[in-house]
Amino acid sequence: MTDSTQQLVLFDMDGVVLEGRGTDDTVHDRALDDAIDDRGLAVDADTHALLAGYEYDTDFVRGCDRLGIDPVEFYDRRERHSASYAIDRLKAGRRTLYPDSDAIAALADDYTLGVISNNYNSVVEFVVDHYGLDAFEYVRGRDPGVDGFYRRKPRPNYLLGCRNALGGTDGVYVGDRETDVLAARRAGLDAIFIRRDHNNDVSLPVEPRAEIDSLTALPALL
Secondary structure, X not given: OOOOOOOEEEEOOEOOOEOOOOOOHHHHHHHHXXXXXXXXXXXXXXXXXXXXXXXXXXXHHHHHHHHOOOHHHHHHHHHHHHHHHHHHHHHOOOOOEOHHHHHOHHHOOOOEEEEEEEEEHHHHHHHHHHOOOOOEEXXXXXXXXXXXXXXXXOOOHHHHHHHHHHXXXXXXXXXXXXXXXXXXXXXOOEEEEXXXXXXXXXXOOOOOOEEEOOHHHHHHHO
């Protein structure tokens, strides 16, 4: 546990540290096909459309009902394939860090740093290890499967878990989506919204503490 007097500076990953708004849809498409092959299922086009996409929703459950399979188990299976494909794409260099992510390491002497993402935990851990992001004392993505899906931001579950683990009571969360701002507020943290190419025109119904266009602007705010 860290010194509770040291401010927490926490980061989302996709769109903040790692380039791109999120995982490419083709990852989930390929993962679905693998999950179907795992089970040896014959799936017609209409049912396949119900199962497609990222969400665990009523369409996905309807598709599983048509096939007579457990939607929770099948969603978990598909998610694990998605995580594996996402890591493969990172290994191949399909996504890299934003150039200004170098600014994060310089904060480590004065703040306690962490990364909390809606991406899969195995993917977040891979990014941190692959790029040597040793400044982060806490690294957490969401669990694959239905439970992890329902704990995603804007719910504060994973941010609160970070606060409890690090013992911090004061801090900020840097994100690139409205859900990040909401989750930060619900976890008792100040939200800092970073503008990137993919969200330059986004209007926020919830006001963050500050907006920045580069991670290099953080020290002046802290």
